[in-house]
Amino acid sequence: MKKTYLLTPGPTPIPESVSAALARPLIHHRTKAFEAIFEEVRAGLRELFQTKQEVLLLTATGTGAMDAAVANLFSSGDEVLVLNAGKFGERWTLIAQAYGLGVVELKAQVGDSFNPRIVEEALKDHPEVKAILFQASETSTGVRLPVKEICAAAQAAGVLSVCDAITALGVFDLPMDSWGIDVLITGSQKALMIPPGLAMIALGDRAWKMAESSNLPHFYFDLKKEKKMQAKNQTAWTPAISLIVGLAESLKLIREEGLQAVFARHEMLAQATRAAVAALGLELLAKKSPSTAVTAVKVPAAIKDGKLIPKIMRDKYGVTIVGGQDELEGKIIRLSHIGYCDRFDIVTGLSALELVLAELGHPVELGKGVGAALKVFQSEAIL
Numbered sequence: 001m002k003k004t005y006l007l008t009p010g011p012t013p014i015p016e017s018v019s020a021a022l023a024r025p026l027i028h029h030r031t032k033a034f035e036a037i038f039e040e041v042r043a044g045l046r047e048l049f050q051t052k053q054e055v056l057l058l059t060a061t062g063t064g065a066m067d068a069a070v071a072n073l074f075s076s077g078d079e080v081l082v083l084n085a086g087k088f089g090e091r092w093t094l095i096a097q098a099y100g101l102g103v104v105e106l107k108a109q110v111g112d113s114f115n116p117r118i119v120e121e122a123l124k125d126h127p128e129v130k131a132i133l134f135q136a137s138e139t140s141t142g143v144r145l146p147v148k149e150i151c152a153a154a155q156a157a158g159v160l161s162v163c164d165a166i167t168a169l170g171v172f173d174l175p176m177d178s179w180g181i182d183v184l185i186t187g188s189q190k191a192l193m194i195p196p197g198l199a200m201i202a203l204g205d206r207a208w209k210m211a212e213s214s215n216l217p218h219f220y221f222d223l224k225k226e227k228k229m230q231a232k233n234q235t236a237w238t239p240a241i242s243l244i245v246g247l248a249e250s251l252k253l254i255r256e257e258g259l260q261a262v263f264a265r266h267e268m269l270a271q272a273t274r275a276a277v278a279a280l281g282l283e284l285l286a287k288k289s290p291s292t293a294v295t296a297v298k299v300p301a302a303i304k305d306g307k308l309i310p311k312i313m314r315d316k317y318g319v320t321i322v323g324g325q326d327e328l329e330g331k332i333i334r335l336s337h338i339g340y341c342d343r344f345d346i347v348t349g350l351s352a353l354e355l356v357l358a359e360l361g362h363p364v365e366l367g368k369g370v371g372a373a374l375k376v377f378q379s380e381a382i383l
């Protein structure tokens with residue numbers, strides 16, 4: 001018998017009560033029963049996004065909401081500034097280009113974040129751009145971006161801030177209204193602890209104003225239509241009903257734990273993971289600005305084929321983590337601490353990692369990384 005553990009930055013594990021909610025008999029969506037659930041979900045999402053705006057639910061993965069943002073905000077000939085700190089930053093560029101927009105791209109060194117001053121400079125050099133598109137947490141490199149400062153720079157320059165918080169919302173604090181985040185996006189299979197298939201997007205007043213004059217083609221992702229329908233607890237098209245029922249349950253769990261406590265837990269898990277990494281003589285990829293959601297770790301020199309680490313962890317010990325993508329393939333591993341994750345998930349993941357590192361020839365004193373993580377847990381107030 002081998003138990004399995006899902007420690008990836010999406011999809012993430014699902015709490016038992018959410019699984020039970022997902023398995024409930026299907027209801028029809030054009031009913032009062034569905035509308036009552038949808039109303040509860042809308043309220044929960046507004047709390048999570050820390051906004052008075054409508055948070056729109058789309059039946060899509062997170063990329064669908066990124067696509068919807070571009071297609072509903074901009075007009076042909078517009079230019080945008082993309083902050084590319086990795087694969088998902090690059091996705092903003094690809095989406096914008098697919099709609100024929102001009103893209104000014106700032107590219108970070110691998111594992112680096114952005115200094116807000118560089119962003120301010122870029123906005124001065126390119127007064128024609130209409131918006132900054134960026135990530136709050138770049139999942140491919142484990143980097144956290146300075147969202148508050150980027151939004152302040154956008155406001156000062158009179159452009160929109162469009163933030164992909166797909167591995168950030170519900171992980172660390174991103175108060176949409178008080179920070180002036182114009183567009184905030186997330187997806188279901190991360191901190192929201194439900195399967196993939198729902199994306200969420202909220203627009204502030206400035207963004208809705210820009211959407212009024214947008215002329216890019218779109219049909220399925222029509223945010224104005226969704227806003228009208230969702231205010232009445234309905235969706236434009238058939239929604240992913242079961243996922244919405246599951247979401248009502250996961251939002252209830254988040255409310256019960258308390259948003260600040262959820263953030264504190266993620267911070268503690270990230271700190272414990274980083275302490276373990278250091279104790280094992282490993283190096284973080286994102287040294288200066290590591291994400292609270294995912295810890296990217298360089299494969300040590302003694303291990304020639306880094307892809308073997310996730311493979312052996314999964315095949316031999318049942319622990320699924322992920323490696324690097326594209327140019328980082330075989331060069332990093334990524335340990336996730338998002339969503340339904342607690343201290344002993346981290347201990348389990350680190351235990352398997354230690355065994356595999358030792359097997360592959362990286363010198364490890366077994367228990368050293370786990371011990372460093374436990375010390376962080378011991379020192380934490382929220383026990």
Ligand SMILES: Cc1ncc(COP(=O)(O)O)c(C=O)c1O
Pocket residue numbers: 009010061062063064088135137138139140164165166167187196
């Ligand atoms: C930061 C970020 N943006 C966008 C995406 C794309 O989301 P999806 O795969 O749900 O379309 C992901 C997925 O991991 C992500 O981590």
